[in-house]
Amino acid sequence: MMKNDEYKELFDSIKIRDDVYEKLVSDTMQQYRKRKSRRQSGWFRAAVAGIPALAVLCLVIFFRLSGDGNQGPAVQPVELERTTEEETAADQMGTEQTAPEQTAEVKTTEEQTTADPASSVTDSAIVPPITEAVPGEKAAELFGISGIVPLMEDVQKAQLNIAVETFFGQKQKLEELKNSDLFTDSDGSGGDAAESLVEAVASMEVKPVKVYHLRYQGTTVDRDLAQFLVQKFGNISMTALFANWDSLSFTSLMDTVITEEIEEAMSPVEQILCMTERRYSMERVDALVTNEVIIFQENSTVLGGRAGWFYYEFSPCFQKTMIVSAGYCPDSIVPLLLDGTLEYLGYEMDEYDYYDMRWGSNPEVTE
Amino acid sequence: MEQQYVLILYERYRDLLYRICCIYMKNEQDALDAMQNTLLKLLERVPPFEDEEHARRWLIRVAVNECKSTLSHWWRQHLDIEECTLMQEDLTEEYMRKQALLDSLLSLPPKQRMVFYLHHYEGYSTGEIAAILSRRETTVRSDLRRAKQRLRVTVDEV
Numbered sequence: 439m440m441k442n443d444e445y446k447e448l449f450d451s452i453k454i455r456d457d458v459y460e461k462l463v464s465d466t467m468q469q470y471r472k473r474k475s476r477r478q479s480g481w482f483r484a485a486v487a488g489i490p491a492l493a494v495l496c497l498v499i500f501f502r503l504s505g506d507g508n509q510g511p512a513v514q515p516v517e518l519e520r521t522t523e524e525e526t527a528a529d530q531m532g533t534e535q536t537a538p539e540q541t542a543e544v545k546t547t548e549e550q551t552t553a554d555p556a557s558s559v560t561d562s563a564i565v566p567p568i569t570e571a572v573p574g575e576k577a578a579e580l581f582g583i584s585g586i587v588p589l590m591e592d593v594q595k596a597q598l599n600i601a602v603e604t605f606f607g608q609k610q611k612l613e614e615l616k617n618s619d620l621f622t623d624s625d626g627s628g629g630d631a632a633e634s635l636v637e638a639v640a641s642m643e644v645k646p647v648k649v650y651h652l653r654y655q656g657t658t659v660d661r662d663l664a665q666f667l668v669q670k671f672g673n674i675s676m677t678a679l680f681a682n683w684d685s686l687s688f689t690s691l692m693d694t695v696i697t698e699e700i701e702e703a704m705s706p707v708e709q710i711l712c713m714t715e716r717r718y719s720m721e722r723v724d725a726l727v728t729n730e731v732i733i734f735q736e737n738s739t740v741l742g743g744r745a746g747w748f749y750y751e752f753s754p755c756f757q758k759t760m761i762v763s764a765g766y767c768p769d770s771i772v773p774l775l776l777d778g779t780l781e782y783l784g785y786e787m788d789e790y791d792y793y794d795m796r797w798g799s800n801p802e803v804t805e
Numbered sequence: 806m807e808q809q810y811v812l813i814l815y816e817r818y819r820d821l822l823y824r825i826c827c828i829y830m831k832n833e834q835d836a837l838d839a840m841q842n843t844l845l846k847l848l849e850r851v852p853p854f855e856d857e858e859h860a861r862r863w864l865i866r867v868a869v870n871e872c873k874s875t876l877s878h879w880w881r882q883h884l885d886i887e888e889c890t891l892m893q894e895d896l897t898e899e900y901m902r903k904q905a906l907l908d909s910l911l912s913l914p915p916k917q918r919m920v921f922y923l924h925h926y927e928g929y930s931t932g933e934i935a936a937i938l939s940r941r942e943t944t945v946r947s948d949l950r951r952a953k954q955r956l957r958v959t960v961d962e963v
Binding site: 444445449452453454462466 | 906926
């Protein structure tokens with residue numbers, strides 16, 4: 439039985455000492471006064487007023503410079519931001535329009551690989567060539583999907599048990615997950631599910647070489663998650679792959695190559711954090727994802743948004759692809775469930791949380 | 806006048822804020838830094854509080870955010886900081902027991918220990934905690950349940 443009184447007593451005993459408090463307040467007041475006087479000074483005001491102008495100037499210079507070359511914001515092979523009207527129009531017109539754009543993107547990849555042989559992958563022979571695994575028509579269809587598909591509870595319920603049974607054939611593992619100590623992220627749902635899957639996969643008898651947890655949505659690094667993963671798995675067989683999709687185009691993924699030497703010199707947490715700052719190059723990702731398991735979180739955006747391209751690009755490199763999201767049926771996954779591209783996996787975590795998970799096996803990679 | 810009001814308000818909640826920061830940051834020095842930043846924010850903004858409870862929640866929220874923001878700095882990763890200990894010199898059995906309880910509490914993930922503290926000590930309901938921390942109530946409940954489960958094990962061991 440929980441001894442709440444003991445904790446109450448413990449909390450009672452945590453108090454700030456008077457002398458420490460006095461010093462804290464006096465230091466803070468001093469700092470406050472300094473800040474205040476600085477803010478009132480003419481230089482400070484002038485600097486603050488100049489910042490927006492400077493920012494605009496930098497942007498103008500940046501766009502002018504990048505507009506000349508093949509890279510940068512002025513030339514984007516894949517149209518990432520599309521309005522509903524555009525998407526609807528694409529639906530009506532078919533998918534031919536999107537495919538060439540993606541082919542153009544792949545050419546960019548090829549060009550980059552050729553231009554930078556040092557960054558090429560040594561074990562590329564065992565990796566399905568990225569350029570041939572282009573999403574093609576399938577992804578083009580996906581990009582044409584517009585709007586929000588309503589929640590399909592019946593789909594979820596019908597497939598619930600089947601999916602549990604078929605999850606790597608290890609129903610027991612999922613049962614264990616229900617009682618496992620899960621990581622909770624800021625909204626408390628997708629992170630739990632993704633982490634539990636990571637854990638489940640890592641604890642399987644037949645282990646994948648590595649497990650990747652792709653998290654792309656937030657604007658900040660989920661430091662807690664990074665820390666958690668490292669604590670759980672240490673240096674062994676665990677690399678987390680993060681990318682912030684909201685703030686980058688796909689081409690910028692290819693801008694930076696992190697060499698293995700650099701990576702090895704970093705701690706696991708640094709590796710994780712680094713990936714949001716220095717984007718993995720296409721080649722680097724290629725090297726990492728061979729015959730392993732990838733776990734996507736926030737499936738609706740993965741499949742329906744700009745990261746959908748990434749999904750189709752890289753999922754052929756994995757034996758299994760899992761897509762994890764919290765208790766709602768995301769917009770763009772439904773067609774994939776219906777056409778059998780993905781299988782559905784979901785289960786009820788407890789009375790408070792509902793998680794659904796999805797995974798699709800990749801027919802192109804056989805064990 | 807305004808400053809005086811701020812200082813009175815801060816004084817009133819000094820232990821509350823200290824506990825929150827200690828529990829979140831796990832060491833006194835960082836806790837004091839977070840407290841200081843909280844006071845600075847209060848001085849600089851002095852939001853128009855509707856009532857006492859509003860002010861209290863605002864302070865909790867700001868303190869938690871300050872802690873989170875400190876923890877999210879990249880350089881924090883490289884620090885090896887000693888965890889919080891109770892300020893008592895004689896190592897009595899009672900002290901050792903309390904320290905063990907504190908250790909078990911600090912071994913929880915930050916969100917869980919914060920939820921546990923706000924619920925069991927400050928008396929907030931899960932709904933209120935969700936509002937203060939801007940999280941979903943279901944998540945708060947899950948955190949609370951998990952915290953209890955873990956603490957139950959450790960407390961029984963103590």
